[in-house]
Amino acid sequence: MIESAAVQGAHDLPPESRELLETYLSRVHGALLKGAVGEAEDTIAELRAHVLDELADTDGSPAALSGVLAEFGPPEDLAAGFSAGGSDDAQVDADDHAEKPSALSGRVLGLPYELRIPTAKRIASRWWDPRNPRVFVPRVFGVGWDVNFGALAVLLHLIEPDAEDEPFAAVSDRAFLAALLVPVGLTAFVIGSYLAVRGALPPTLPAHWTLAGRPDSYWPALGAFAVPLVMSVSSTVWAVWTVARSRSGLARAATIGFAAFLSAVSAGVWTLTLITAMGAGGQWWLPPVCVSAGVWAPLAVLSALARSGRAAEQRRDMDAA
Amino acid sequence: MGSDSDSRTSQFRKGAVELAILALLDGAEAYGGEIVDALAKHPGLAISAGTVYPLLSRLKKAGVIDSAWRESPVGPPRKYYRLTDAGRGEFAELARAWQELSAAMGDLLEGKVSR
Numbered sequence: 001m002i003e004s005a006a007v008q009g010a011h012d013l014p015p016e017s018r019e020l021l022e023t024y025l026s027r028v029h030g031a032l033l034k035g036a037v038g039e040a041e042d043t044i045a046e047l048r049a050h051v052l053d054e055l056a057d058t059d060g061s062p063a064a065l066s067g068v069l070a071e072f073g074p075p076e077d078l079a080a081g082f083s084a085g086g087s088d089d090a091q092v093d094a095d096d097h098a099e100k101p102s103a104l105s106g107r108v109l110g111l112p113y114e115l116r117i118p119t120a121k122r123i124a125s126r127w128w129d130p131r132n133p134r135v136f137v138p139r140v141f142g143v144g145w146d147v148n149f150g151a152l153a154v155l156l157h158l159i160e161p162d163a164e165d166e167p168f169a170a171v172s173d174r175a176f177l178a179a180l181l182v183p184v185g186l187t188a189f190v191i192g193s194y195l196a197v198r199g200a201l202p203p204t205l206p207a208h209w210t211l212a213g214r215p216d217s218y219w220p221a222l223g224a225f226a227v228p229l230v231m232s233v234s235s236t237v238w239a240v241w242t243v244a245r246s247r248s249g250l251a252r253a254a255t256i257g258f259a260a261f262l263s264a265v266s267a268g269v270w271t272l273t274l275i276t277a278m279g280a281g282g283q284w285w286l287p288p289v290c291v292s293a294g295v296w297a298p299l300a301v302l303s304a305l306a307r308s309g310r311a312a313e314q315r316r317d318m319d320a321a
Numbered sequence: 322m323g324s325d326s327d328s329r330t331s332q333f334r335k336g337a338v339e340l341a342i343l344a345l346l347d348g349a350e351a352y353g354g355e356i357v358d359a360l361a362k363h364p365g366l367a368i369s370a371g372t373v374y375p376l377l378s379r380l381k382k383a384g385v386i387d388s389a390w391r392e393s394p395v396g397p398p399r400k401y402y403r404l405t406d407a408g409r410g411e412f413a414e415l416a417r418a419w420q421e422l423s424a425a426m427g428d429l430l431e432g433k434v435s436r
Binding site for chain 2: 130131132133134160161162163165313314316317318320321
């Protein structure tokens with residue numbers, strides 16, 4: 001048997017073990033930084049000291065080191081443990097990073113950012129989480145926070161936090177088709193109102209408004225119509241396609257909620273455009289009222305779908321009893 | 322300093338509340354609001370609904386508890402939670418571990434905590 005020198009420090013480790021340890025700690029460090037866990041350097045130093053202590057009576061071989069690291073578990077899980085006591089935002093971040101680590105998502109100066117293309121799953125988990133009491137959660141796309149409509153619905157007593165076992169899993173096809181009528185109807189409103197008044201429209205339409213509700217910049221009428229049209233049509237087509245192709249209640253609800261949001265904002269802004277273009281408006285409350293449709297429409301649609309899912313679960317359980 | 326202490330106390334509560342919920346559901350079913358209210362009766366365990374509901378969801382996914390909608394004697398139907406067979410085993414194990422931990426901590430803290 002070969003007598004091994006006791007491990008006193010990292011320099012006593014064989015090169016393979018040193019590399020293995022540094023790779024592991026580097027992954028922990030990266031995950032700590034993504035999770036916005038403070039004092040990442042101190043944490044890494046502490047972990048390194050712990051590992052070297054544990055290896056003190058061994059030969060420091062990769063096998064011995066692997067045994068010590070196995071007690072810590074995967075680096076990302078270990079890092080998540082350091083942030084487990086953090087904010088709910090950090091928990092959402094941790095859930096997302098468990099989905100797929102990415103430099104396109106994280107925090108800068110305390111502000112959450114998300115630059116990955118939105119997926120139905122991510123939209124659903126951010127916009128409808130009734131068990132999470134926080135109304136504002138990291139954005140689905142961009143910098144800052146989005147509304148957690150699930151928390152808002154609970155606050156307004158529209159639904160209970162645990163109303164559904166799995167969100168939207170028990171919602172019927174008919175309920176999804178009925179919910180689709182909201183974005184489809186709002187899109188039809190944008191198109192129909194344009195067709196009805198296009199002959200009377202001036203060549204330029206308001207593009208921006210002051211806080212007092214008066215237009216302060218203009219752009220060509222076609223552009224003023226095309227932007228809300230593209231937003232509402234594209235999101236509604238995505239929702240229709242998802243309802244037709246997917247069996248996942250979560251994906252269906254997420255795309256309908258997203259379409260309701262974009263088509264409501266589009267319809268609201270388009271309505272404001274028409275009102276102010278025709279010389280009316282100028283009231284301070286008009287822009288916020290029109291744009292707030294972007295909150296109420298997805299809230300109404302998602303709450304109605306969740307209530308439909310709750311009713312289906314109640315029928316299932318109470319009929320079986 | 323105070324907020325650090327509050328945060329650590331909150332972590333204690335979160336750890337203990339899982340066992341407390343299993344204890345509440347041992348032999349009796351309860352709905353979410355009842356569980357929140359029952360915990361609130363014990364100041365050391367008072368924890369928000371925002372913590373209880375995600376915990377109930379995790380316990381259900383783990384197969385420790387189950388739930389079903391039932392007519393309520395008062396008010397609308399409620400979703401009642403109960404222990405599964407696996408949950409009863411888990412509860413017995415956790416309760417034993419808790420008692421050992423509690424006894425050990427009692428020994429360590431004896432005479433060191435000013436009342």
